Amino acid sequence: xxxxxxxxxxxxxxxxxxxxxxxxxxxxxxxxxxxxxxxxxxxxxxxxxxxxxxxxxxxxxxxxxxxxxxxxxxxxxxxxx
Numbered sequence: 001x002x003x004x005x006x007x008x009x010x011x012x013x014x015x016x017x018x019x020x021x022x023x024x025x026x027x028x029x030x031x032x033x034x035x036x037x038x039x040x041x042x043x044x045x046x047x048x049x050x051x052x053x054x055x056x057x058x059x060x061x062x063x064x065x066x067x068x069x070x071x072x073x074x075x076x077x078x079x080x081x
Contacts, residue, residue: 019035020035023038
């Protein structure tokens with residue numbers, strides 16, 4: 001993060017334990033702060049994805065076609081646009 005400002009929060013111990021359990025084994029070596037920051041970043045990323053999907057005018061079939069075309073172009077070293 002560009003801004004190193006920190007804040008103190010209280011988190012229910014049972015909630016933190018459930019978050020750690022749900023994130024295993026990746027969370028085994030994380031501090032509580034790292035675990036919570038990671039969860040917040042994932043949530044924000046998912047929300048950004050939902051917002052982008054909501055703005056899209058493509059149907060699911062059209063989006064899949066674009067994805068396959070781009071994948072094919074990448075694998076064959078050029079764009080087919």
